[in-house]
Amino acid sequence: xxxxxxRVWNHKWKxxxxxxxxxxxxxxxxLMCQSIFRNRPDAHVTFSLxxxxxxxxxxxxxxxxxxxxxxxxxxxxxxxRGESTFLRGxxxxxxxxxxxxxxxxxxxxxxxPDYHLEKRDGQYELTFEGKWHEVMLWEIPAxxxxxxxxxxxxxxxxxxxxxxxxxxxxxxxxWEKINHLNMLPxxxxxxxxxxxxxxxxxxxxxxxxxxxxxxxxxxxxxxxxIAMKRDLEAIGTNAHELPMVxxxxxxxxxxxxxxxxxxxxxWHEEHExxxxxxxxxxxxxxxxLKHAPDWLAGWTGIRIDSGDPAKGAETxxxxxxxxxxxxxxxxxxxxxxxxxxxxAELHTQFAGRARVSFGWGTLLTNDFRGLTPDDxxxxxxxxxxxxxxxxxxxxxxxDNPNKAMGPASEIxxxxxxxxxxxxxxxxxxx
Amino acid sequence: xxxxxxRVWNHKWKxxxxxxxxxxxxxxxxLMCQSIFRNRPDAHVTFSLxxxxxxxxxxxxxxxxxxxxxxxxxxxxxxxRGESTFLRGxxxxxxxxxxxxxxxxxxxxxxxPDYHLEKRDGQYELTFEGKWHEVMLWEIPAxxxxxxxxxxxxxxxxxxxxxxxxxxxxxxxxWEKINHLNMLPxxxxxxxxxxxxxxxxxxxxxxxxxxxxxxxxxxxxxxxxIAMKRDLEAIGTNAHELPMVxxxxxxxxxxxxxxxxxxxxxWHEEHExxxxxxxxxxxxxxxxLKHAPDWLAGWTGIRIDSGDPAKGAETxxxxxxxxxxxxxxxxxxxxxxxxxxxxAELHTQFAGRARVSFGWGTLLTNDFRGLTPDDxxxxxxxxxxxxxxxxxxxxxxxDNPNKAMGPASEIxxxxxxxxxxxxxxxxxxx
Numbered sequence: 136x137x138x139x140x141x142r143v144w145n146h147k148w149k150x151x152x153x154x155x156x157x158x159x160x161x162x163x164x165x166l167m168c169q170s171i172f173r174n175r176p177d178a179h180v181t182f183s184l185x186x187x188x189x190x191x192x193x194x195x196x197x198x199x200x201x202x203x204x205x206x207x208x209x210x211x212x213x214x215x216r217g218e219s220t221f222l223r224g225x226x227x228x229x230x231x232x233x234x235x236x237x238x239x240x241x242x243x244x245x246x247x248p249d250y251h252l253e254k255r256d257g258q259y260e261l262t263f264e265g266k267w268h269e270v271m272l273w274e275i276p277a278x279x280x281x282x283x284x285x286x287x288x289x290x291x292x293x294x295x296x297x298x299x300x301x302x303x304x305x306x307x308x309x310w311e312k313i314n315h316l317n318m319l320p321x322x323x324x325x326x327x328x329x330x331x332x333x334x335x336x337x338x339x340x341x342x343x344x345x346x347x348x349x350x351x352x353x354x355x356x357x358x359x360x361i362a363m364k365r366d367l368e369a370i371g372t373n374a375h376e377l378p379m380v381x382x383x384x385x386x387x388x389x390x391x392x393x394x395x396x397x398x399x400x401x402w403h404e405e406h407e408x409x410x411x412x413x414x415x416x417x418x419x420x421x422x423x424l425k426h427a428p429d430w431l432a433g434w435t436g437i438r439i440d441s442g443d444p445a446k447g448a449e450t451x452x453x454x455x456x457x458x459x460x461x462x463x464x465x466x467x468x469x470x471x472x473x474x475x476x477x478x479a480e481l482h483t484q485f486a487g488r489a490r491v492s493f494g495w496g497t498l499l500t501n502d503f504r505g506l507t508p509d510d511x512x513x514x515x516x517x518x519x520x521x522x523x524x525x526x527x528x529x530x531x532x533x534d535n536p537n538k539a540m541g542p543a544s545e546i547x548x549x550x551x552x553x554x555x556x557x558x559x560x561x562x563x564x565x
Numbered sequence: 566x567x568x569x570x571x572r573v574w575n576h577k578w579k580x581x582x583x584x585x586x587x588x589x590x591x592x593x594x595x596l597m598c599q600s601i602f603r604n605r606p607d608a609h610v611t612f613s614l615x616x617x618x619x620x621x622x623x624x625x626x627x628x629x630x631x632x633x634x635x636x637x638x639x640x641x642x643x644x645x646r647g648e649s650t651f652l653r654g655x656x657x658x659x660x661x662x663x664x665x666x667x668x669x670x671x672x673x674x675x676x677x678p679d680y681h682l683e684k685r686d687g688q689y690e691l692t693f694e695g696k697w698h699e700v701m702l703w704e705i706p707a708x709x710x711x712x713x714x715x716x717x718x719x720x721x722x723x724x725x726x727x728x729x730x731x732x733x734x735x736x737x738x739x740w741e742k743i744n745h746l747n748m749l750p751x752x753x754x755x756x757x758x759x760x761x762x763x764x765x766x767x768x769x770x771x772x773x774x775x776x777x778x779x780x781x782x783x784x785x786x787x788x789x790x791i792a793m794k795r796d797l798e799a800i801g802t803n804a805h806e807l808p809m810v811x812x813x814x815x816x817x818x819x820x821x822x823x824x825x826x827x828x829x830x831x832w833h834e835e836h837e838x839x840x841x842x843x844x845x846x847x848x849x850x851x852x853x854l855k856h857a858p859d860w861l862a863g864w865t866g867i868r869i870d871s872g873d874p875a876k877g878a879e880t881x882x883x884x885x886x887x888x889x890x891x892x893x894x895x896x897x898x899x900x901x902x903x904x905x906x907x908x909a910e911l912h913t914q915f916a917g918r919a920r921v922s923f924g925w926g927t928l929l930t931n932d933f934r935g936l937t938p939d940d941x942x943x944x945x946x947x948x949x950x951x952x953x954x955x956x957x958x959x960x961x962x963x964d965n966p967n968k969a970m971g972p973a974s975e976i977x978x979x980x981x982x983x984x985x986x987x988x989x990x991x992x993x994x995x
Contacts, residue, residue, distance in 0.1 A: 136568060136570055136571045136574070138566060138568040138571070140566055141566045141568070144566070294777055295777065296740070296773065296774050296777040296778065297777075299736060300736055300737055300740040300774075302733070303732070303733035303734070303736040303737045303740075304733070304737050306729060306730055306733040307730055307733045307734050307737055310726070310730040310733075343726065344726050344730075347724055347725065347726040347727075348726065
């Protein structure tokens with residue numbers, strides 16, 4: 136039977152919205168948002184889209200009108216009652232009422248602030264300027280919209296069966312990866328793929344495939360909406376934007392030197408257990424750990440997000456030992472450019488030496504490499520970062536100079552302040 | 566929106582019927598049925614299921630109750646008004662009113678006769694006994710039901726995503742075959758895969774994929790229902806059952822020797838053009854062509870259905886030349902155990918030397934090889950054949966002794982009468 140009502144309803148949509156919920160966002164953004172809302176409610180920040188893959192000419196692929204419609208749609212969203220109930224009532228990381236009442240009241244009334252969009256040299260300049268805790272919520276949906284519109288553009292002229300076979304191939308590919316991963320004993324892996332997913336529906340499929348294929352080895356998803364819909368753990372802790380903005384807000388070199396630790400002091404006060412995860416690479420892992428206060432060595436774990444991951448993990452293990460901690464009780468989360476072979480390799484190398492976990496991103500939710508002519512769907516490296524705080528440019532060094540961000544003179548100053556020397560260059564795939 | 570009515574309606578089905586239409590059958594069965602209805606309405610014939618792959622223990626895989634329900638459902642079918650209109654009104658092979666009024670009136674009132682089902686040694690003995698033109702219509706649906714029930718049995722315990730990935734893989738596999746075939750210029754290929762299809766829905770998908778992937782190179786399907794639904798040519802001419810039954814009805818060796826030609830005399834009277842296709846291998850191609858009357862050399866083409874296909878085609882080309890015919894104007898249809906490599910090889914060898922066409926069967930509509938544990942869905946060799954006519958056993962020799970059928974003493978007599986000597990053995994895949 137044809138469901139005429141559904142058909143008519145579908146006709147009424149003016150667009151096919153890509154982001155349909157304010158919690159179709161990464162969980163750590165909400166955690167950080169609450170922290171900023173509490174600690175830095177007056178910081179004025181600019182987020183900006185940065186496409187590191189300049190050969191992907193987004194402004195030639197994606198129609199500006201369509202992009203504006205999608206962004207406008209996101210601005211029209213507000214937290215639904217069910218979403219609010221989920222955030223207020225759910226247990227996250229074993230803790231009830233993770234989100235405080237004052238934050239939830241604000242969030243329920245929040246609308247995303249304006250965006251600024253321009254075309255330049257075949258790329259889109261997309262910026263968000265305003266209160267930090269508001270503009271920071273644009274990062275993930277803005278990236279997801281651009282990734283999905285790019286996908287729609289590439290798929291636009293494909294025929295029905297070509298499309299069906301494309302997704303059949305992508306499903307097969309992911310399923311083979313999952314079966315491969317399932318051979319690793321005691322694996323712990325989460326979906327970190329929201330920002331650069333092929334599409335919302337595809338991410339949702341990938342997550343369900345992980346649930347069925349990996350069982351308990353799949354520990355959850357960073358996507359709040361999918362976590363709610365699929366009754367999974369929402370996963371995530373904190374990101375570079377915290378030390379980056381805190382550092383930009385520092386008035387002196389000395390304040391700058393202490394800014395990355397100041398961030399974690401706030402976090403230490405707010406969170407415990409598995410949420411106490413250090414992200415040490417913003418201004419170089421070596422120096423960060425060397426100068427870290429002892430209470431930080433007592434934290435549960437570390438997240439390795441740039442540089443050679445094995446080297447980063449060895450550095451962390453060595454550091455814990457130096458500080459009298461038992462690394463086997465510590466958590467190491469790998470989250471940079473992972474795919475199955477790298478996951479298997481790291482798992483084999485570190486299993487037993489620490490508690491190991493993986494945040495699998497782009498190559499979980501967007502591995503369409505080799506599946507279309509000219510590889511038009513291959514993932515590319517696009518980020519949306521805080522570039523300015525209260526008028527001062529932000530800086531990121533990371534453990535890979537190819538991921539560095541900020542004005543050259545500021546990069547030099549940060550390198551000096553944080554004592555960063557020679558770094559190994561690594562390709563940035565995603 | 567949930568379509569509650571559809572959901573409730575679906576609940577009301579007692580079974581999920583595999584064959585839902587009397588024209589979910591091969592077109593050539595209907596052509597032959599009409600011919601038999603006219604020429605041999607009193608012949609009493611027994612059809613029997615023969616599973617040549619004894620390692621596939623159907624009676625252990627398939628529940629007898631379920632099998633009976635499916636067969637009973639087929640017996641409940643009658644020709645619908647739309648199906649009758651299609652058969653009466655459509656142009657087949659360029660001819661209007663291919664099916665005569667007296668035949669259509671009979672067909673509209675026909676119900677399939679009883680079946681006889683027993684279990685023996687892990688196999689089903691399934692026979693159909695009655696008027697030839699009625700029991701012969703059981704062949705294709707009986708095979709399709711057994712193939713699909715076997716598939717359902719193998720898939721029964723698979724989880725949701727395993728199933729989705731299984732079909733994703735099968736789709737990918739077929740699409741790659743189609744792209745491979747599409748590189749052959751001037752290819753002409755048809756679907757002959759009804760009898761050993763994985764399932765009805767799968768055959769329907771395969772046909773649509775061929776339409777989209779091959780365009781004009783795909784010339785049609787043997788399945789009448791799919792031809793009707795998808796607005797395609799219904800393809801097929803005649804089969805071994807005609808000479809087999811005619812031969813069994815012969816009273817003397819001399820009548821036997823002439824029986825295969827007598828069949829084609831009737832056909833010559835009834836059909837012209839592309840329907841005049843010789844199937845020469847029932848009792849050995851060499852002898853059949855050698856003793857054939859000249860008017861048969863005037864027929865449009867030949868179908869190669871056993872033995873080494875290249876050898877069979879060379880024999881036919883030589884024969885046409887001997888009889889003063891121009892082979893480049895003749896049609897050679899290959900239909901035995903084809904897959905892409907073999908199709909490409911034969912196409913390359915014979916393109917330009919004759920008009921070449923392919924009837925692609927099991928490995929089009931049922932290639933799930935390597936896609937399930939223990940290869941539980943691999944196609945196997947099952948046929949449903951006329952084994953007796955008016956009390957006399959039938960015999961088939963073909964050009965491959967592994968496809969021979971009938972009592973040993975009768976096989977010897979037929980070999981003598983038709984002058985069949987040494988034959989090359991070939992594996993029977995499907």
